[in-house]
Amino acid sequence: MTIQHVSEVEFGVELPVFEPDTSLENVRRFVVAARWDGPRFTDHEAARKEGLPGALVPGIMSQGFLSAMIHRWAPEAFIENVDTVFRAPVLVDEPYRIAGVVTDIDELSGRVEIDLTVTNEKGETRVFGTATIRLPA
Amino acid sequence: MNELFYIDALRERFLMKDFDEQVYEITAQEIVDYATACGEMAPRYTDPGHPEFQAPPTFPTSFHPGRRLPEGFPNLPGLGMDAGKAVAPKAPIRPGVKLTGRTHLHDLYVKTGRSGRMTFMVTRMEIYDPAGTQLATADTRIVIREKPEA
Secondary structure, eight states: OOOOSGGGOOTTOBOOOBOOOOOHHHHHHHHHHHTOOOHHHHOHHHHHHTTOSSOBOOHHHHHHHHHHHHHHHSTTOEEEEEEEEEOSOOBTTSOEEEEEEEEEEETTTTEEEEEEEEEETTOOEEEEEEEEEEOOO | OOHHHHHHHHHHHHBTOEEEEEEEOOOHHHHHHHHHHHTOOOHHHHOTTSTTOOOOTTGGGGOOOSOSSOTTOOOOSSEEEEEEEEEEEOSOOOTTOOEEEEEEEEEEEEEEETTEEEEEEEEEEEEEOTTOOEEEEEEEEEEEEOOOOO
């Protein structure tokens, strides 16, 4: 079910989780589009030579996953702000869960606050943050 | 020099002063690839034929300034890390429009925790269209964690 109006949003509701495509091919497509192309994002071996555990999903791509999750739940939402903290690396070719929970609703302004997380298979939070969105009344 | 006094002096000298300006222009294909790679499904980000076709809201965080910190800013001792990014879209970013990104040091502060002292620097890029309308702000937080004493 998708959300169209702020009146449909309930406090504490969890947004539908989605599992992003972190494959090397998809990350390569992203970094070329973002003009961030570099071996630490597109080559596991090169990343390991830099001392990293493997090729990284850029933090800005994790931010993009979080914003995509919001639009999958509320396609017409206007995102006013997304603030993310990159706590630990997100690795290419590993599965992650993109999740969000509604923490505040202002029906007058149409603003909704959402807590955001990117977690790995062990349930460890790799990226967290908050978003403020605006929905029609 | 006293640490807090030193940070105050840096704030006084560097905060809120533009230190970099870059011009960007993005293509429709870059917008589509960026959006679809992130899992966006809304046609206004994935379909160039959509009447409201525009860059996804987090796109501005991908813009690189020409330099990370103002000229003359001291090398603070410790290990630097990208601590996070924030973006605040204000108006749509369309393909083929010349964008100007102006960057300033927006905040500078120190936190002390169990793992020692950390200095946070927030740089903010403000993105404008050719008419001077602000389209977005994009913040980058850099943290310098002081090396623990041996």
